[in-house]
Amino acid sequence: MSFLKRLFGKRPKRVNIKRRFDLIGPIGQGSMSKVWKAFDNEVGRQAALKILDREKTDRFEARFERREKPSEGEIAVSLSHPFVVRTYEHGLTKDGEAFLAMEYLEGTTLAARVGAESEPDPGERCRWFIELGRAIEYLHSCRYLHRDISPRNSFITVNGRIKLLDFGLTIPLQKEFCRPGNRTGTANYMAPELIRRQQTDERVDVFAYSVTCFELATGQRPWQPAKSLDAMMHHMNTPPKSMVELAPKFGTEVADVIMQGMATDRDRRWPSMTRMLTALDQARPKESSPPTACAGSK
Numbered sequence: 001m002s003f004l005k006r007l008f009g010k011r012p013k014r015v016n017i018k019r020r021f022d023l024i025g026p027i028g029q030g031s032m033s034k035v036w037k038a039f040d041n042e043v044g045r046q047a048a049l050k051i052l053d054r055e056k057t058d059r060f061e062a063r064f065e066r067r068e069k070p071s072e073g074e075i076a077v078s079l080s081h082p083f084v085v086r087t088y089e090h091g092l093t094k095d096g097e098a099f100l101a102m103e104y105l106e107g108t109t110l111a112a113r114v115g116a117e118s119e120p121d122p123g124e125r126c127r128w129f130i131e132l133g134r135a136i137e138y139l140h141s142c143r144y145l146h147r148d149i150s151p152r153n154s155f156i157t158v159n160g161r162i163k164l165l166d167f168g169l170t171i172p173l174q175k176e177f178c179r180p181g182n183r184t185g186t187a188n189y190m191a192p193e194l195i196r197r198q199q200t201d202e203r204v205d206v207f208a209y210s211v212t213c214f215e216l217a218t219g220q221r222p223w224q225p226a227k228s229l230d231a232m233m234h235h236m237n238t239p240p241k242s243m244v245e246l247a248p249k250f251g252t253e254v255a256d257v258i259m260q261g262m263a264t265d266r267d268r269r270w271p272s273m274t275r276m277l278t279a280l281d282q283a284r285p286k287e288s289s290p291p292t293a294c295a296g297s298k
């Protein structure tokens with residue numbers, strides 16, 4: 001069956017990138033790709049063109065041999081949500097590199113906003129948290145795990161809307177993909193069970209999301225930053241910093257919700273994004289602007 005699927009399955013189309021797109025300038029250099037601001041001459045619109053490093057992508061995909069893992073492009077084009085970057089198209093360049101053509105976003109990643117203000121507005125930040133959380137909740141409802149939630153992969157547009165980026169490490173939320181051993185992500189956001197190579201589930205994204213919220217609220221990491229996974233694991237054997245002490249303006253209720261999302265024992269963590277967002281929505285400052293209505297989320 002899998003042989004037949006490979007033989008007759010839909011192959012990504014080959015595109016002459018140089019002919020079709022005018023590359024206006026580089027906008028991002030990730031660890032796995034280069035992203036360009038581009039103009040799509042065929043469709044007549046601006047786009048963000050992500051071209052994946054072939055060697056690194058092949059090495060990553062080889063981990064899932066025989067498991068029919070959808071590619072980053074296949075996953076990204078299937079997603080449609082107001083807080084998830086829209087991917088118009090994916091394919092292969094003439095040189096065989098995978099590419100994604102996305103909506104071009106004007107703004108910055110949330111990494112640029114960590115610590116940018118000495119006293120961030122709790123109402124505004126909580127709205128960002130909820131929008132980012134809805135994007136992850138939607139991804140889970142599509143039966144995917146993101147596995148690389150961080151401020152670097154969360155974008156704020158010039159209009160103040162949050163967009164979740166980068167499905168390079170995303171896997172189907174199914175037992176065979178989540179089994180022990182598949183250790184990947186960004187060290188400071190990786191849940192202990194991922195570092196320990198245990199079976200994973202939605203709670204790894206709940207953990208990374210909560211660390212992201214903590215950083216955006218306090219300007220600090222909850223644990224001392226670590227370069228290696230073993231060092232990170234060592235730090236996580238000690239209690240995290242206290243959000244209510246570092247950012248008292250957010251109040252104890254919001255702080256408690258976020259701290260529970262970072263519980264190193266996953267059984268003490270929020271079991272799902274939906275449960276965490278219900279609690280966060282109730283706890284957030286009442287004077288803050290409500291999150292944008294969002295048809296695609298639960």
Ligand SMILES: Nc1ncnc2c1ncn2[C@@H]1O[C@H](COP(=O)(O)OP(=O)(O)OP(=O)(O)O)[C@@H](O)[C@H]1O
Nearest residue numbers: 027028030031032033035048102103104105166168
């Ligand atoms: N649609 C977009 N519009 C504008 N900028 C974008 C868009 N997509 C990505 N970028 C920029 O390009 C950067 C790299 O993109 P992305 O995270 O998808 O690449 P990556 O190689 O998977 O990165 P990494 O693995 O290091 O997280 C982003 O941090 C962002 O600054």
